[in-house]
Amino acid sequence: MxxxxxxxxxxxxxxxxxxxxxxxxxxxxxxxxxxxxxxxxxxxxxxxxxxxxxxxxxxxxxxxxxxxxxxxxxxxxxxxPNAHRPHQHLVCSTCGTIRDVHPTGDPMADLPVEERFGFTVTEVEVTYRGLCPSCAQSVS
Amino acid sequence: MxxxxxxxxxxxxxxxxxxxxxxxxxxxxxxxxxxxxxxxxxxxxxxxxxxxxxxxxxxxxxxxxxxxxxxxxxxxxxxxPNAHRPHQHLVCSTCGTIRDVHPTGDPMADLPVEERFGFTVTEVEVTYRGLCPSCAQSVS
DNA sequence: ATCCTACGATGGACAGAGTCTAAGTCAAGA
DNA sequence: TCTTGACTTAGACTCTGTCCATCGTAGGAT
Known part of the structure; x- marks a missing residue:
């Protein structure tokens, strides 16, 4: 840094x-x-x-x-601050904790032209949501 | 409705x-x-x-x-209100217009177990961003 | 080393989005 | 029709973020 x-x-x-x-x-x-x-x-x-x-x-x-x-x-x-290595986020729905994650695959390629409605698409953002280990524990 | x-x-x-x-x-x-x-x-x-x-x-x-x-x-x-048919969103970075889109592929499958950090992942949200046709035109 | 000045920092007012509360209203079951 | 608890209301309040006028200072010029 x-x-x-x-x-x-x-x-x-x-x-x-x-x-x-x-x-x-x-x-x-x-x-x-x-x-x-x-x-x-x-x-x-x-x-x-x-x-x-x-x-x-x-x-x-x-x-x-x-x-x-x-x-x-x-x-x-x-x-x-991790802006130089492309990544996505995994968010805990309960406490809001965030982890950087690196999914495989290219979601940009998953959007067919006929689903772009004439937009010039430049970015994809993927957010995974769920329960982090400690919040999952307090639920059970 | x-x-x-x-x-x-x-x-x-x-x-x-x-x-x-x-x-x-x-x-x-x-x-x-x-x-x-x-x-x-x-x-x-x-x-x-x-x-x-x-x-x-x-x-x-x-x-x-x-x-x-x-x-x-x-x-x-x-x-x-379109909550029953799963879909993602395409957003214009300039004017904020939103379209529902239906990408192919399953982003959930793209997150390997070792990238889940023990989370119970339940949802994925994909947001495509770009310029809508009319905003793209006013830029050029 | 000192001076200048434009760029940056400050704090307080302001704005947008949303929540809370206390009091009043009314849908629907008895 | 009566009753009651769920719903609505207005406005105060909170939280996040922006704006502005004024003051301070980094860093180039001398």
């Missing part, structure tokens, strides 16, 4: 402590934080950081394709 | 003019209204109907699996 900071600098980003902290928070695999969670973690290191800055920075990271925006439900969007 | 009203009555629903109007608004193919749009159309027939009632009724219809809730982006959820 440190190379993220490099790339951003290369793209003409003005490097500020706020942006650095947000980028650092979004580091690792299977990280799917909401904007508020990002703000909380960033504020742990840089107490004065404002919500607006976190939202702005996240939006920029998404625009630059450095971070993926994931809207799995009607609630808060989540931000996924 | 009139049989929806029958089914609901059979399930012990108290039939009110509000519920009837909401159910009537949600009739047809390729209908993907937001809660606010449902409210607007319902209010055209029953001016005093409140937003809360529309939300309550929609939630119940979703619980009863009579209507599908579709959260395609971070915006308002949409309600799809």
């Amino acid at each position: 440190s190379d993220l900071l490099e790339r951003l600098r290369g793209r003409g980003w003005r490097m500020t402590s706020q942006r650095r902290v947000v980028a650092e928070v979004l580091d690792g695999d299977h990280v799917h934080l909401t904007a508020d969670e990002v703000h909380a973690r960033a504020a742990a290191r840089l107490p004065e950081i404002s919500r607006a800055t976190v939202y702005n920075t996240l939006r920029e990271l998404v625009t630059l394709d450095e971070v993926m925006e994931v809207a799995t439900d009607g609630r808060a969007k989540r931000y996924d | 009139s049989d929806l009203l029958e089914r609901l009555r059979g399930r012990g629903w108290r039939m009110t003019s509000q519920r009837r109007v909401v159910a009537e608004v949600l009739d047809g193919d390729h209908v993907h209204l937001t809660a606010d749009e449902v409210h607007a159309r319902a209010a055209a027939r029953l001016p005093e109907i409140s937003r809360a009632t529309v939300y309550n009724t929609l939630r119940e219809l979703v619980t009863l699996d009579e209507v599908m809730e579709v959260a395609t982006d971070g915006r308002a959820k949409r309600y799809d």
